[in-house]
Amino acid sequence: MPKMDFKRDLGCEIVRYFDERSISFEREQSSDTPWLLERYFRLRLKEIAPRPRRVHHSTELRAKLGAVEERYRLPFTEIEQRFEIGSDVSEFQSRLASNVSVPDAMLNDLGLHHLHLGAKRSPDAKRVERSDMLLLVMVCPDDAYFVDIRPHPQSSDPDDYGWSQQEYLRLIDRNWSHLLDPYELRGVTGSSIPDSGRRALQQKNANVATQIGDRAIAPPGGGMTSSGANLTHVWMAMKVLWQLEQLEGAIHADWEGQHQTFQRAGLDAGLDTELHLVPIKGATLPEILVGPFTGGLLLSGWTIQIADTGTRLEWGLQWA
Template structure:
C-alpha cells in the first residue's frame, strides 16, 4: 500500500484521538489501527434522539430495589430520548480503542453506570456504580433491558438479556434468528468461556436461535464489523489512489468522510 496513504491515515487517526481524548495506540499495522478505530466507533453511542423502550423486567427490578436511584434512571431515559450524550455513563474502558467489549461485540448490548456525579468537574465520565443498566441501542431506539450487579461475573453471558429482548420486542432481533436449532446448546457458563477464548457461536434462547446479534467477535477480540469497515476504507483507497497525487487535500477530505469523522 502507498506509504503516503498509510502515513495520512495514521495522522488522521492521531488527530481524531487527541481531540476526543480516546486512549489509543498507533500500531505497526495500519490495518490494525483502522480496525481498532472502528472498534471504538461502534462502541460509541451516537448522540441522536431515540424512542425509549423499557422492559417489563426492568420495571420489576426498579420496583424491587429500594436502594436504586430512580431519579438517575429517569434522567438517563430523558437524555436518550432528547438525543443528549449518553457516553459519560459508559465505562472509561469504552474510550480505549484497544480494549474489547465482548458483550457488545457478541450481543450488541451496552452497559451503563447510572450515576450522574463526577469525581471532578473536568471529568468526562460519571462515577462508577455497583448496579449497571444494560441497553441495546439502534439508530432510532433505545431498548432498556434490565439492571444487574457489576460484581456478578456471570452477568456478562446471561442469556436473560436476549430473552428479555425476545419477549418484549421480538421484532427488534428478528433478523438475527438462525431459523434452525444451534448445537451444541450452550448454557450461560459455556458462553462466557467460549467468548473469552474468542470463539464465534450462536445461541439458543427458549424456542429461538440467534446468530451475530452484535456483528460477531473475531479471535483477536475485535468486532467483526470493525474489520469489514476497515476493508471498506481500503477498497475506497484502492479505487481513488490516483487522487492523492493529483489533489492530496481533496483525498484527505474524502478519506475523512470514509472514516465517518465529518
C-alpha cells in the same frame, strides 16, 4: 505515474481524530492503517452518539422499577431523559468506553451497552462513579431499548457470568423479537450451553450462535475474531481498504488523460505528481466513515489534493 498512498493518508486522519479527542492508543501502531481502522470502528461502536431516541422498557424492567432503590432510580431517570432529548449519556459509561485498546466483550457478543447507575461524579467530573447496579441497553439510531437492571458483574469471580448471560437475549426476544431478526441463522440449530460455557468462549474470543426459542441467533454485537477485535469491524476495515485500492487503480489507469485535463485548467499536475486523500472542507471523520447501525458502510466526503500546490481535485468519491 502519480505517487499516492491513500491508506497512509487515511491512517493519518484517524490518528488526528484520536489526538483531537485525547483518545489513547498504541503509538507504535500509528502507521498501521488496518489496525487504526478497526480501532476507529471499535470506538464508534462503544460511543453512544447524542441524538433523540424513543425509550422502551422491557416488561421485566417495568415490573421491578418500583423495588429499585432510590439511589439507583434517580440516575435511571436522568439517563432516560437524556436519551429522549438527545443529550450525552457518556458520563454514565465505563471509563473504558473511550479506550480503543480494550474491547467490550459484552457489546461485541450480545450487542448491549452497560450504563452505571451512579449519582456521584468522579473527581474529574467526566464520569459518574462506578456503581453496584447497571442498566443494560440496546442502542439503535432512533431507539434505546432498556433491557434490565442488574448487579455489576465481578470479573474476578469465576462463578459470576453477568457479562455473558444468555437471558439478556431471551429478554430481548420476549419484548422486541424484531431486534434479533437480522441475526437469525437459517437452517442451523443454535447452542444451548450454560452461561459458564458462554463466558469461557467469550474469554477465548470465540463466537457461538444461541438457540432462542426456535431460532438460532448470531452475536448481535458483530462477533469476535481470535484477537478480540469485532468481526464486523474487521470486515468493514477490509472493505474500506479495498475501496482505496480501487481508487488508486482507477487514477493510475486514466492518469495520462486526466493530467492533460488538469494542465489545460492551469493546474500543476504532472505525470509524477504526488497526490493525497484529504477530507472535503467541513467533513468530519464520522461523516466520511459511516459505521454500524447507520444503514451500511459509506466512504465519501473525500477529495484528492496535489501535494506541492495544495490544489484540490474534485473527484467523484462516492461508494455505497
